[in-house]
Amino acid sequence: MSVEVRIPTILRTFTGGEKAVHGDGATLQEVLDDIDTRNPGLKERIVESETLRRFVNVYVNDEDVRFSGGLKAATADGDVVVVLPAVAGG
Amino acid sequence: MLHDTPLRGITPVDPGSVRRARDFRRSQLRSTACACGLTLRIAVVTRATAPNVTAVLKIAREHVDAMIAHARDDHPDEACGVIVGPEGSDVPTRLVRMINAERSPTFFRFDPEEQFALYKEMSAAGEEIVVVYHSHTATEAYPSRTDISLASEPQAHYVIISTRRVRCRSGSGQRTVLPHRRWCGHGGGDRRHGIGPGGQSLAGVARHTGETRCQ
Numbered sequence: 001m002s003v004e005v006r007i008p009t010i011l012r013t014f015t016g017g018e019k020a021v022h023g024d025g026a027t028l029q030e031v032l033d034d035i036d037t038r039n040p041g042l043k044e045r046i047v048e049s050e051t052l053r054r055f056v057n058v059y060v061n062d063e064d065v066r067f068s069g070g071l072k073a074a075t076a077d078g079d080v081v082v083v084l085p086a087v088a089g090g
Numbered sequence: 091m092l093h094d095t096p097l098r099g100i101t102p103v104d105p106g107s108v109r110r111a112r113d114f115r116r117s118q119l120r121s122t123a124c125a126c127g128l129t130l131r132i133a134v135v136t137r138a139t140a141p142n143v144t145a146v147l148k149i150a151r152e153h154v155d156a157m158i159a160h161a162r163d164d165h166p167d168e169a170c171g172v173i174v175g176p177e178g179s180d181v182p183t184r185l186v187r188m189i190n191a192e193r194s195p196t197f198f199r200f201d202p203e204e205q206f207a208l209y210k211e212m213s214a215a216g217e218e219i220v221v222v223y224h225s226h227t228a229t230e231a232y233p234s235r236t237d238i239s240l241a242s243e244p245q246a247h248y249v250i251i252s253t254r255r256v257r258c259r260s261g262s263g264q265r266t267v268l269p270h271r272r273w274c275g276h277g278g279g280d281r282r283h284g285i286g287p288g289g290q291s292l293a294g295v296a297r298h299t300g301e302t303r304c305q
Contacts, residue, residue, distance in 0.1 A: 090236030
C-alpha cells in the first residue's frame with residue numbers, strides 16, 4: 001500500500017506519461033519528496049520555496065490541502081492525492 | 091484575401107516555424123469559411139505533448155453562441171468555462187460554465203472546488219477539457235502575457251472572446267459599438283516562439299465575427 005498521486009497532463013513529462021505514480025510518506029511533503037526521487041523535477045513544479053505553488057491545487061482524498069495544512073497535510077496508505085493546475089489567465 | 095495577411099504579435103523565429111506559419115494561414119482560411127457556415131473551424135498545430143490532436147478543431151455553433159452569451163452575461167467581469175469531450179478525441183461536446191473565482195474584469199481563475207468537481211466528473215466519464223474559453227472585457231481577443239504564462243492544459247484549445255467597447259469612425263463621427271472578437275489557439279508559453287513551457291504550441295488568429303457596426 002502507498003499513496004497514489006494523480007498527475008495532470010502537463011506534468012506527465014516527468015512521469016514517462018503515467019497518469020498516476022505512487023509514493024510513501026506521512027505527510028504530503030514526504031510523499032512529494034518520495035515520488036521526486038523516481039521522477040526528478042516533478043516536485044519543483046508543485047512546490048516553490050517550501051510552499052505549494054500559487055497556481056497549483058492539491059487535494060488529499062477530496063480535501064483541498066490549502067485548508068488542511070498545506071504540505072503538512074497528513075497522508076496514509078491508500079490515500080489519493082490529486083494535483084490540478086489552476087485554470088487561470090488575464 | 092485573408093490568407094495572406096500576417097498575424098499580429100506572433101513572429102515565427104525558430105527553425106520549426108514553417109509548420110506553424112502554414113497552420114496560421116490555414117487558421118485564417120478556416121475562420122473565413124466560418125462566417126457563412128454552421129461550424130467554426132480553427133487550425134491546430136500538432137504538439138509533441140498531444141500527438142492525438144487532429145488537424146482541425148470544430149466547435150458547434152451552439153457552443154460558440156453559448157460562449158458569447160456567457161461573456162455578455164458576465165461583462166464587465168471576465169467569464170470563463172470549458173467545453174469537454176471524450177478523452178483523446180479532440181472533439182468538444184459539452185459546455186460547462188465555470189465560476190470566475192476572481193470576479194475580476196482583468197483576471198479569471200476557475201473556482202478550485204468547482205474545478206475539482208469537474209475533474210471528478212470528467213474522470214468518471216472518460217472526458218477531458220478540449221476547449222478553455224474566457225473573455226477579455228477591455229482588450230482585444232488575443233492572449234495576454236498572463237494567459238500565456240498560466241496556460242496549463244496542453245491538450246486544450248484556448249478561445250478568447252472580447253466584449254470590450256471600441257470606438258470606430260464613420261461618416262457621422264465616432265460611435266461606441268460592442269464587437270465580439272474571438273481568438274482561438276491553444277497551449278501557452280512564449281508568444282514569440284509559440285512554444286509553451288510544457289512543449290505545447292501556440293497558434294491563433296484574432297478576427298472580427300462581423301458583429302461590429304458603425305451607426
